[in-house]
Amino acid sequence: MGNGIQSIHPFVMFFYYLFVGFYAMFFNHPVFLLVGCFALVAVNLTHDRGSSMKQWLPMMVGMTLLIILVNPFINSRGTHVFFYFRGKQVTLEATLYGVVTSMSLLMILLLFISLNLVLNGNKILYIFSRILPKTAFLIMLSIRFVPLLKRRLTEIQDVQRLKGRTIRQGSIRNRAKSGMAIMQILLAWSLEEAIETADSMKARGYGTGKRSPYNPFRLTKVDRQWLVYLFVLFIISVIGGLLGYGKIIIYPKLGTLHLYSLDWVVFASSMAIILFPVFVEGREQLKWKYSA
Amino acid sequence: MERSRNYLVAISIVLLLLLVVSIVFFHYKAYLLVSLIMIACITIPFFVRFEWREVAGREIVLLAMLAAIAAVGRVPFAGLPSVQPTSFIIIMAGLVFGAESGFLVGAAAALVSNFFLGQGPWTPWQMYAWGMMGVSAGLLRNAWWMKSIWGKCIFGFVWGYLFGWFMNMWIIVSNVEALSWEYFLGIYVSSIYFDLAHGLSNVFFLAVFSASWIKILQRVQRKYGLLV
Numbered sequence: 001m002g003n004g005i006q007s008i009h010p011f012v013m014f015f016y017y018l019f020v021g022f023y024a025m026f027f028n029h030p031v032f033l034l035v036g037c038f039a040l041v042a043v044n045l046t047h048d049r050g051s052s053m054k055q056w057l058p059m060m061v062g063m064t065l066l067i068i069l070v071n072p073f074i075n076s077r078g079t080h081v082f083f084y085f086r087g088k089q090v091t092l093e094a095t096l097y098g099v100v101t102s103m104s105l106l107m108i109l110l111l112f113i114s115l116n117l118v119l120n121g122n123k124i125l126y127i128f129s130r131i132l133p134k135t136a137f138l139i140m141l142s143i144r145f146v147p148l149l150k151r152r153l154t155e156i157q158d159v160q161r162l163k164g165r166t167i168r169q170g171s172i173r174n175r176a177k178s179g180m181a182i183m184q185i186l187l188a189w190s191l192e193e194a195i196e197t198a199d200s201m202k203a204r205g206y207g208t209g210k211r212s213p214y215n216p217f218r219l220t221k222v223d224r225q226w227l228v229y230l231f232v233l234f235i236i237s238v239i240g241g242l243l244g245y246g247k248i249i250i251y252p253k254l255g256t257l258h259l260y261s262l263d264w265v266v267f268a269s270s271m272a273i274i275l276f277p278v279f280v281e282g283r284e285q286l287k288w289k290y291s292a
Numbered sequence: 293m294e295r296s297r298n299y300l301v302a303i304s305i306v307l308l309l310l311l312v313v314s315i316v317f318f319h320y321k322a323y324l325l326v327s328l329i330m331i332a333c334i335t336i337p338f339f340v341r342f343e344w345r346e347v348a349g350r351e352i353v354l355l356a357m358l359a360a361i362a363a364v365g366r367v368p369f370a371g372l373p374s375v376q377p378t379s380f381i382i383i384m385a386g387l388v389f390g391a392e393s394g395f396l397v398g399a400a401a402a403l404v405s406n407f408f409l410g411q412g413p414w415t416p417w418q419m420y421a422w423g424m425m426g427v428s429a430g431l432l433r434n435a436w437w438m439k440s441i442w443g444k445c446i447f448g449f450v451w452g453y454l455f456g457w458f459m460n461m462w463i464i465v466s467n468v469e470a471l472s473w474e475y476f477l478g479i480y481v482s483s484i485y486f487d488l489a490h491g492l493s494n495v496f497f498l499a500v501f502s503a504s505w506i507k508i509l510q511r512v513q514r515k516y517g518l519l520v
Contacts (some may be wrong), residue, residue: 056410071448112412121407134343138356138396140406147359153367162483176375176493179368180501183377187361187505190510194357200351206349 004284005277009223010123017115019234019273024107027246030096031259033103033268039274040110046116046281053110062108065104065108071098081255097250114277126217149190156185186256230276233269240266240288294492306333308472327465331420338395338423351518355393359384359400366405366438374489378405378496381456382422383448386429387438387502388509394426414462421458425451446493454490456483 005013020040027033044053072094073085080092120129121143129136146252160166163176240246245266249255363384368374378401386394402418429447437443460479513519 003300039389074478106460108413112410116411132339132343134347135396137340138342138359139403141353141356142359142363142400143407145357145402146364146408147365149360150367153364160421164465166404167371172375173496175372176369177500178495179375180380181373182368182376183361183365183381184501184504184508186364188508190357190361190509191354195350195516196351196355198348201349201353263307264386 003282005118008226008244008280009217010126012128012223012226013119013123015227015230016276018112019118019230020111021108022234023237023273024104024111025268027270028100028104028250029248029259029263030100030103030247030257032246032270033100033107035267035271036107036274037273040107040114043277044110046113046278047114052117053113054143055157056109056113057195060106063109064106064283067102067105068095068098071095071101093250093254096254100250119278123217129251130176145190149186152186152189153182156182156189160185183251188281200232223286226280230273233273235272237266237270240269246270325414328416328463330433331416335395335399335420335423338392338399338427341392342396348409348518350516352516354512355389356391356400359404361403362397362401363408366409368447374486375493376490377497378421379425379451379490379494380448380501381496382426383429383444383451383500383510384496384505386426387444388506389430390433390511391427393428393519394428394430395423398422398424398425398426402413405465414459417459417462421455425455441499441502448498452489455485456487456490459483502518 020036023036024033027036041050041053044050067185072090073081073088075094075097077091077094082092082095083090125136125140125143128139137233157167160178160182165181167182169175169176170178237246240262243262245260245263248257297314304426358381362378364384365377365381369377382398382401385397389397399419399422402422403415406412406415406418428451432447435443438447457480460483463479464476
């Protein structure tokens with residue numbers, strides 16, 4: 001599973017994440033946000049059956065509960081009073097605000113989990129190499145050095161352990177000291193090596209002309225269709241949002257939570273944006289099963 | 293100088309507009325969005341300068357290597373909670389190679405380490421905080437007190453707190469309506485221990501290792517004539 005979304009062009013995915021991130025911060029109707037969270041959970045399930053979501057689960061649950069529970073007690077704005085706690089009023093408005101804020105944050109976290117899976121290092125750098133080519137090149141080089149340096153670190157640590165210098169034992173002072181000594185060896189070794197890498201780059205013609213990137217992604221017709229789909233729906237939801245649909249007034253006095261028919265239009269179009277990866281995946285499944 | 297002043301004026305107008313827009317249209321809800329745009333506005337000139345400057349291949353590779361070392365530095369210290377040499381390495385890069393290089397190493401180290409530890413809404417904040425650590429080290433490198441070991445230690449200690457305080461901001465900004473003194477204080481009090489550990493480990497590393505690291509970095513700088 002998850003192959004369908006990987007074949008979508010990075011630019012399309014970039015706009016998807018931009019739009020959904022905007023959605024999470026723009027609308028504040030609890031129904032919108034709650035369903036948005038569920039939709040993003042579904043999106044994450046299509047990526048890898050939710051295995052990377054599980055790693056973040058404690059943090060997500062902890063943060064959500066903390067905001068929902070703490071907000072009504074530290075914030076006493078609003079007019080619908082539930083009860084008094086140590087002389088401060090606990091209001092419906094503050095409780096609801098906590099729910100809305102935590103949902104919005106939860107959506108952003110879920111979005112980032114999906115982003116880490118779909119727009120992995122290569123693809124995100126492809127997007128930025130169009131805007132900031134040199135910086136993207138620097139980052140790319142740096143990412144490539146990380147596994148190399150990790151390998152060197154284990155080598156250095158093995159040798160140093162034989163000499164009795166280890167980070168695992170002793171007082172904190174000594175452990176920090178030997179850790180830094182290992183880093184210093186890594187520094188001296190790697191700086192020399194970096195110059196060699198640079199010289200070999202130069203020998204192969206780095207900097208002689210305009211950089212020509214290898215382009216592993218091609219914008220196909222399907223990608224263009226999805227892009228139009230996302231943009232049209234996004235414009236509908238933003239116009240709806242600017243007219244006040246999908247939003248509630250919390251302070252100073254809670255407004256109505258009722259959803260009008262136009263609210264449902266905005267709701268449907270924004271859900272259609274959020275569920276876009278699910279549609280891509282579903283389309284692949286249908287094609288796989290029913291095409292001749 | 294003239295151009296940078298124009299940029300500042302333009303940016304302040306843009307930020308003012310954004311604040312007005314966020315208050316009128318978003319009902320005070322988009323502080324996270326506005327704060328991210330502010331961070332982008334402040335960091336863009338650094339990246340753009342790097343794009344426009346003639347940079348030799350050796351210099352790019354050197355900067356990338358320093359950022360990678362700073363990012364990897366978290367690995368051997370995994371057994372020691374909230375002790376990490378990343379800040380120390382960024383300060384060293386700023387001290388030896390100057391403010392712009394310090395910024396690039398700091399921002400790149402944050403971005404690169406998060407590729408492995410997980411990107412999140414905190415990434416831009418970390419990039420900004422560590423980038424500014426490198427910038428300030430670079431700008432102050434010729435100050436008389438920065439040459440002494442005591443000055444460096446105080447600088448590292450202060451940055452331990454500044455970094456933590458700045459990283460607290462992203463939590464506050466994303467829940468700004470709940471802002472009250474208790475909430476504000478609660479978040480800052482809960483981070484005191486971590487900031488103290490960060491600051492003290494900076495002081496320890498700077499006191500014990502800064503001389504030898506500066507020597508190693510300056511040797512490379514002089515030998516190959518890089519980033520002077």
